Amino acid sequence: MVLDALDRKILAALQENGRMPLSAIAERAGVAPATVHERLAKLRAAGVVRGFEVNVDPHALGYTVTALVHVRVDLAAGLDKTVNELAAIPEVEEVHLITGEYDLVVKVRARDTVHLQELLLTRLHKVPGFVRSATEVCLTSPLERHGPLVKPD
Amino acid sequence: MVLDALDRKILAALQENGRMPLSAIAERAGVAPATVHERLAKLRAAGVVRGFEVNVDPHALGYTVTALVHVRVDLAAGLDKTVNELAAIPEVEEVHLITGEYDLVVKVRARDTVHLQELLLTRLHKVPGFVRSATEVCLTSPLERHGPLVKPD
DNA sequence: AATGAAAGTTGCATGAG
DNA sequence: CTCATGCAACTTTCATT
Numbered sequence: 001m002v003l004d005a006l007d008r009k010i011l012a013a014l015q016e017n018g019r020m021p022l023s024a025i026a027e028r029a030g031v032a033p034a035t036v037h038e039r040l041a042k043l044r045a046a047g048v049v050r051g052f053e054v055n056v057d058p059h060a061l062g063y064t065v066t067a068l069v070h071v072r073v074d075l076a077a078g079l080d081k082t083v084n085e086l087a088a089i090p091e092v093e094e095v096h097l098i099t100g101e102y103d104l105v106v107k108v109r110a111r112d113t114v115h116l117q118e119l120l121l122t123r124l125h126k127v128p129g130f131v132r133s134a135t136e137v138c139l140t141s142p143l144e145r146h147g148p149l150v151k152p153d
Numbered sequence: 154m155v156l157d158a159l160d161r162k163i164l165a166a167l168q169e170n171g172r173m174p175l176s177a178i179a180e181r182a183g184v185a186p187a188t189v190h191e192r193l194a195k196l197r198a199a200g201v202v203r204g205f206e207v208n209v210d211p212h213a214l215g216y217t218v219t220a221l222v223h224v225r226v227d228l229a230a231g232l233d234k235t236v237n238e239l240a241a242i243p244e245v246e247e248v249h250l251i252t253g254e255y256d257l258v259v260k261v262r263a264r265d266t267v268h269l270q271e272l273l274l275t276r277l278h279k280v281p282g283f284v285r286s287a288t289e290v291c292l293t294s295p296l297e298r299h300g301p302l303v304k305p306d
Numbered sequence: 307a308a309t310g311a312a313a314g315t316t317g318c319a320t321g322a323g
Numbered sequence: 324c325t326c327a328t329g330c331a332a333c334t335t336t337c338a339t340t
Contacts, residue, residue, distance in 0.1 A: 001213060011209055018171050018205030021333060032309050037335065039307095048213035052171030053206050056164055056300045060154060060201035063301050068251065068258060083295045090302040098221065098289040105221060105289065109301040136251040136258065142236045146299045147209045148216050148262040149243040174316060185326045190318065192324095 001046040005152070006031065010039055011049070012152040018052045053146065063091075063109040065116050066138035069124060070102035077129030079103075085127045091119055102134065154199040158305070159184065163192055164202070165305040171205045206299065216244075216262040218269050219291035222277060223255035230282030232256075238280045244272055255287065 003011075009029040013020055022040070026033040043049040058066070073082050079097075086095050086106055094107035106124065110116035116137075124133060156164075162182040166173055175193070179186040196202040211219070226235050232250075239248050239259055247260035259277065263269035269290075277286060 003213070011207065011214075014207035015209070018207045022335095023333060033334075034310080034336085035308055046213070048210055050208040050210055053208055053299050054164065054167035054171045055203040055206055056168070056303065057201055057203055058301055060156065060199070061164075061301060061303060066249070068249070087296040090304065092296065093298045093301060094294065095296040096219070096221070096291040096294045098291050100289045102289075105291075136253045136255075138249040138251050138258075141247065141249045143240040143245065143248040144299075145246045146206050146297075148211055148214060148246060150209065150214060151243065175318095176316065186317080187319090187327080188325055 001043075001048055003048070006035075007039060007043060007048075008150050009152045010036055010043070011150040014049075014052075015147075015150055018054075055146075058109050062111050064112055065110040066141060067108045067110065067116055068136045068138065069106045069108055069120065070134045070136075071104040071106060071124065071127075072101070072131040072133070073103050073127075074129040074131055075103065079129070082127050082129050086124070089119075089123055091123075154196075154201055156201070159188075160192060160196060160201075161303050162305045163189055164196070164303040167202075167205075168300070168303055171207075208299075211262050215264050217265055218263040219294060220261045220263065220269055221289045221291065222259045222261055222273065223287045223289075224257040224259060224277065224280075225254070225284040225286070226256050226280075226282040227284055228256065228282070232282070235280050235282050239277070242272075242276055244276075 006029055010025055013025045013028055022036045023033045026036045029036065040049065073079065083095055083104070086092050086104070091109050092106055093109060096105045097103065098105050108116070108119060110119055120133065120135065124130070159182055163178055166178045166181055175189045176186045179189045182189065193202065226232065236248055236257070239245050239257070244262050245259055246262060249258045250256065251258050261269070261272060263272055273286065273288065277283070
């Protein structure tokens, strides 16, 4: 799908505030609310807009530890199954297949280091095809946006 | 702030759909809409809810390449300044301070490999205190959630 | 594809329990 | 803290251009 300037204005507004009223977006973009409504429906239908999410502070949920776990897997064992099992873990937030020495990088949230150890030993290291892992612990995360910024140009 | 079962139900509903009407959340949680409204205001005020975001498919915006760039910096040069410059780059989506051989990991979206090279050479490698970097290119990203799942238990 | 108007929902403030 | 009520604001549909 090709995005025009109006589509990008709508997306940029929703990146600022995902619950912004369509009427407010319409005002910003200089069109009628009904137009925004129709555009948004098309963006949804085309898969450009996948959905809307709430941004919750992980600390408030009791998660104080973020870690990036690099995982090497036996690719012969069926990568899909491995990925699906990882994605089904509530504490797993991102799974990427990457180039390089490791095959996957998995972003994990844990309540504390004890919980992290438990996740690693009893969950991540037990997924199908697991070979070994290397973990980087995040001290702070100054930026955690969701998706690249839309340039409304 | 301490979250009770109702708070978690509200957050879980908003994780499914960040634009879900408060009335629908109220029905799911078995309370009045006004109650949800008040709880949400408190969750916002307490910083538990940081905001709402739209989840846009990066491919639709023309970003086909995702990369995790590990960066080693001269910490004496003022880490805050380094982080701020990175966070100001629109193509930068996450910045984490990590333990280990590198100091930062930066998640970047690029239109293509040419754009990635440009970002690395003309932007990331020019931030204050930059020493060296190592880049992992993401082939696919089967899971990209935003925050750990709230368990409504 | 965009609009304005109409009809149906929803959000929000108030006051009461 | 939770809820019921009422009004303002918002979303959605549809006929029109």
